[in-house]
Amino acid sequence: MKPVAVNAASLERAAAAVREGNLVVMPTETVYGLAGDATNPAAVARIYAAKGRPKFNPLISHILDLNQAERHAHLHPVARSLAERFWPGALTLVAPRRADSDIAELACAGLPSVALRAPAHPVARALIGAAGVPLAAPSANRSGRLSPTHASHAAEDLGEEISVILDAGSCPLGLESTVVSVSADGVVTMLRPGAIARADIESVAGPVFDAGASNAPTSPGMMESHYAPRARLRLNATTAGAGESYLAFGAAGPPGALNLSPQRDLIEAAANLFAFLRQLDATGAKVIAVAPIPREGLGEAINDRLARAAAGR
Numbered sequence: 600m601k602p603v604a605v606n607a608a609s610l611e612r613a614a615a616a617v618r619e620g621n622l623v624v625m626p627t628e629t630v631y632g633l634a635g636d637a638t639n640p641a642a643v644a645r646i647y648a649a650k651g652r653p654k655f656n657p658l659i660s661h662i663l664d665l666n667q668a669e670r671h672a673h674l675h676p677v678a679r680s681l682a683e684r685f686w687p688g689a690l691t692l693v694a695p696r697r698a699d700s701d702i703a704e705l706a707c708a709g710l711p712s713v714a715l716r717a718p719a720h721p722v723a724r725a726l727i728g729a730a731g732v733p734l735a736a737p738s739a740n741r742s743g744r745l746s747p748t749h750a751s752h753a754a755e756d757l758g759e760e761i762s763v764i765l766d767a768g769s770c771p772l773g774l775e776s777t778v779v780s781v782s783a784d785g786v787v788t789m790l791r792p793g794a795i796a797r798a799d800i801e802s803v804a805g806p807v808f809d810a811g812a813s814n815a816p817t818s819p820g821m822m823e824s825h826y827a828p829r830a831r832l833r834l835n836a837t838t839a840g841a842g843e844s845y846l847a848f849g850a851a852g853p854p855g856a857l858n859l860s861p862q863r864d865l866i867e868a869a870a871n872l873f874a875f876l877r878q879l880d881a882t883g884a885k886v887i888a889v890a891p892i893p894r895e896g897l898g899e900a901i902n903d904r905l906a907r908a909a910a911g912r
């Protein structure tokens with residue numbers, strides 16, 4: 600895929616691709632991002648597939664401003680002060696996710712928190728505005744490679760699954776955003792150092808804890824535990840036992856079963872995973888039997904997530 604110059608026509612093509620659930624590469628002031636509609640679980644699954652990540656790491660959703668952010672997260676006054684000081688810009692806020700946010704659960708990797716950033720780059724802002732949805736966008740590199748600061752880096756790294764690569768030259772900052780979590784009760788934790796210095800964050804938020812540091816206070820809002828079903832999970836189950844509900848893949852299961860993908864399409868399966876687990880859990884079944892999922896492509900991340908859900912109760 601060849602990068603294209605940014606103009607009204609290429610921007611509209613990119614926005615249309617996003618609205619259709621496809622992926623584009625967009626410049627931001629930090630690094631280039633691989634962007635898709637954050638509210639569309641299939642688009643989010645395509646991002647993980649294109650990046651070749653072995654796990655569903657949570658993604659940053661890009662919005663225009665604090666107003667939009669408040670639709671998706673419960674922002675403590677400290678989080679609001681940080682946004683007012685550093686947005687638009689290289690700050691990503693991780694905060695408790697609102698139950699009525701339409702950002703796909705897959706974009707948050709099943710966490711009860713959501714990561715939000717209002718970028719400053721005019722092209723990113725134009726694309727968010729034209730697409731009309733929050734854009735989930737990790738750095739536009741394959742997993743394990745360096746973050747791309749030129750459109751050509753993204754083009755070399757990513758395959759033909761990208762609809763449009765918008766080329767706006769080199770990224771002014773060239774370093775990823777600083778990721779800061781602000782819990783429901785206002786505890787501020789540095790999750791990833793980045794383009795905004797810790798001292799600048801602290802000048803607004805006061806002392807910032809390091810993730811995992813022994814002096815970090817524990818608070819309910821800080822526990823980043825993944826959603827785990829109440830039901831026990833039985834993995835690699837080729838059939839459902841008596842009283843078990845069934846999560847199928849490929850061949851249909853017994854009546855009441857949900858099928859992650861009748862076509863054995865791993866992107867479709869990833870898009871359905873969280874919603875289907877919740878649906879089966881809501882039936883009150885004691886055990887959810889899960890069909891074997893192949894370990895190729897996104898299957899690796901799906902199996903990783905299922906293993907955590909099976910163990911994490």
Ligand code: TXA
Nearest residue numbers: 629631632657658693710712713714737738775776778
């Ligand atoms: O500058 C940037 O942040 C770029 C541009 C494109 O915006 N994006 C970027 O995304 O670097 P990515 O996916 O490569 O890194 C996102 C970081 C990861 O370290 C991830 O673990 C963290 O943000 N993150 C996202 N959501 C989180 C959450 N709910 N809880 C904890 N960490 C989260």
Ligand code: MG
Nearest residue numbers: 737738739746
């Ligand atoms: Mg990255």
